[in-house]
Amino acid sequence: MLSVYEAGTMRSASPNVLFVMTDQQRFDTIRALGNSRIYTPNIDRLVGRGVSFTNAYSADPICIPARHTIRTGCEAVTTGYLGNEKRDATHLEDRCGPFLARAMGARGYRTFLVGKYHAHPRDIDLGYDTRLSVEAYRADTGHEVKTTARQGAMVHLPQQNTLPRDSNYEAWMTDRAVECIERESEEPFFGLVSYEPPHPPFAPSAPFDRMYDPDRLSNPVKGDPDVDHMDEKIPAQNDHFWTTRDGGIDDTIVRVIKAYYYGMISEVDRHIGRLIDAVEGREDGDNTLVCFFSDHGELLGDHRGWEKSSFFESSCRVPFLVSWPAELPRGERRDDLVTLTDLFGIATTAAGEPNLRDGVDVLGVIRGDAEPRERLFGYHRTPRLPPNFTAMVREEDWKYVFMRNGGREQLFDLSTDPNELDECSDAFPEKTAALRAALVEKLTAEGQTEFVENGRLRRAPYQQIDMGRLVRKPYPEAPEDVLAELE
Structure with missing residues (x-):
C-alpha cells in the first residue's frame, strides 16, 4: 500500500477527513483512556481505531478563540482573539489565510459543517459548501434546541431535555451528518460535525439523565483556596454563573451535576457511533481520517471553579484522537504536546498540500518524520475588564502560569x-x-507589547473582577409581571 508520505506523493485517492467536535468536554471523560466510571463505547472505538494524544490542550480555553484557532491554524496572539469577543471575524482570512474549509475546498474536497460554529456575524462565510446549523433545525422541526434548558441562575443545575432523544438537535445533526458522509461524489469530503453538549445547561435526554448514580462519582479536586483562586477570573466566573465567589457548592450537588454532565457525553457518544458506522460503511472507510476533540474542558467544581477560562488541566486539557487506518497505527497512545492549532495541518497534510501555519506536523510526528513540539504556550483574557491576561507555558512535565492581575505565578x-x-x-x-x-x-517575538515590555512581563496591581451576573432575560420588577407572557 502506497503511503501518503512515500516519495512525496499522494495515494491515487485522497483520504476523506472528518472532524468530530464536542463543546466543553474534559480530557478525562473517556473510558478507554482511564475513566472507568463513564460509558463511552463509541469514542472508545475511535481510541482503538487510531492514536490518542494524552497531552492535548486548548491553548486558549474559551469558546470563540478556540474555534478561531481551529479554522485558521493560528494561535490566539495571531488571530487577536483571546476572549469571547462577539466581533466580526471576516477579516481573519486577510490576517491568517483562507479558513480551513476553504483551504480544503481548494484542494479538491467537498466540504460540510453540521452543528455549532460560533463565529460572528451569524452569516459569516467560513468556506463550507454545505452548512447546517440551529436555524436549519428550527426550520425543519419547529423546535428550539433544548426546550427545557434554563439559562442564568440555572445554567449549571441538572435539567432534562424533554424532546425525544431521537429527534432533538443532536439527533437531527447526526442524521444530516450521516447524509453528508454517505453522499456519493467524485471528490473526497472534509466535514466538521460540531456538537453542543456537554456544554451547559446540563440537560441530557431520557434515559441519559438517570444513567449515573452520583454516589458512585468522585468529588471535585480541591487544593489550597489561595492557590485554586490565585487567578481572580475563577471566583469572578463563579459569581457570574450564580455560584458563590468561593465556588462553595456542596460536594453532593457537584456529583449530581457531574452525573448529568456524564449523561450528556454518553448521549453524544451514541450519536458518534452512527457517524463511525457511516464512515466504516463506505468503501473507502479505512482511507478516512477522523479527528475527535473538544474546544476546551470544564472545571466542574475542581479547584472551586466552574466553566473554562483557566489553565488548570480540567479546563484546558482536551480529548484529541486521530485515526486513519490506511496510514496510521491503531490503539496507540502518545504523550506529545499537541493543541487545537495543529488540526489545520492534520487536514491539509492528509490532503497532500501541507500548511501547518502555527501548528506542528502531527501526522509526521506519529510516523517519526517530524519533531514533536518541545514547548506549548497558551493565553486568555476577558475583554473590557481590569487587566486579566493569563498565560501558560507547558514543557516536559512542568506547567508555568502567569497572571497579569497582581503579577502572580x-x-x-x-x-x-x-x-x-x-x-x-x-x-x-x-x-x-x-x-x-x-x-x-x-510574546516579544509576537510583538505583544501589551503584555511584555523591555524584556519583562507586564504586571498590574491586583483587582477583584466583577463580571456581573449571567441573565439571558431580565428578571421582572415584580414576580407577577412575568405572567404577562401568558396573555
Whole structure:
C-alpha cells in the first residue's frame, strides 16, 4: 500500500477527513483512556481505531478563540482573539489565510459543517459548501434546541431535555451528518460535525439523565483556596454563573451535576457511533481520517471553579484522537504536546498540500518524520475588564502560569502532582525563571507589547473582577409581571 508520505506523493485517492467536535468536554471523560466510571463505547472505538494524544490542550480555553484557532491554524496572539469577543471575524482570512474549509475546498474536497460554529456575524462565510446549523433545525422541526434548558441562575443545575432523544438537535445533526458522509461524489469530503453538549445547561435526554448514580462519582479536586483562586477570573466566573465567589457548592450537588454532565457525553457518544458506522460503511472507510476533540474542558467544581477560562488541566486539557487506518497505527497512545492549532495541518497534510501555519506536523510526528513540539504556550483574557491576561507555558512535565492581575505565578510538576495541588514556584525558582523567560521571548517575538515590555512581563496591581451576573432575560420588577407572557 502506497503511503501518503512515500516519495512525496499522494495515494491515487485522497483520504476523506472528518472532524468530530464536542463543546466543553474534559480530557478525562473517556473510558478507554482511564475513566472507568463513564460509558463511552463509541469514542472508545475511535481510541482503538487510531492514536490518542494524552497531552492535548486548548491553548486558549474559551469558546470563540478556540474555534478561531481551529479554522485558521493560528494561535490566539495571531488571530487577536483571546476572549469571547462577539466581533466580526471576516477579516481573519486577510490576517491568517483562507479558513480551513476553504483551504480544503481548494484542494479538491467537498466540504460540510453540521452543528455549532460560533463565529460572528451569524452569516459569516467560513468556506463550507454545505452548512447546517440551529436555524436549519428550527426550520425543519419547529423546535428550539433544548426546550427545557434554563439559562442564568440555572445554567449549571441538572435539567432534562424533554424532546425525544431521537429527534432533538443532536439527533437531527447526526442524521444530516450521516447524509453528508454517505453522499456519493467524485471528490473526497472534509466535514466538521460540531456538537453542543456537554456544554451547559446540563440537560441530557431520557434515559441519559438517570444513567449515573452520583454516589458512585468522585468529588471535585480541591487544593489550597489561595492557590485554586490565585487567578481572580475563577471566583469572578463563579459569581457570574450564580455560584458563590468561593465556588462553595456542596460536594453532593457537584456529583449530581457531574452525573448529568456524564449523561450528556454518553448521549453524544451514541450519536458518534452512527457517524463511525457511516464512515466504516463506505468503501473507502479505512482511507478516512477522523479527528475527535473538544474546544476546551470544564472545571466542574475542581479547584472551586466552574466553566473554562483557566489553565488548570480540567479546563484546558482536551480529548484529541486521530485515526486513519490506511496510514496510521491503531490503539496507540502518545504523550506529545499537541493543541487545537495543529488540526489545520492534520487536514491539509492528509490532503497532500501541507500548511501547518502555527501548528506542528502531527501526522509526521506519529510516523517519526517530524519533531514533536518541545514547548506549548497558551493565553486568555476577558475583554473590557481590569487587566486579566493569563498565560501558560507547558514543557516536559512542568506547567508555568502567569497572571497579569497582581503579577502572580504558579508552577506545577504534573509528573508528581497531576491534580495541581502543590504549587511549587518557590521550591523551583530556576525552573520558574526559565519558563518565565520563555514566555517573555515568545510574546516579544509576537510583538505583544501589551503584555511584555523591555524584556519583562507586564504586571498590574491586583483587582477583584466583577463580571456581573449571567441573565439571558431580565428578571421582572415584580414576580407577577412575568405572567404577562401568558396573555
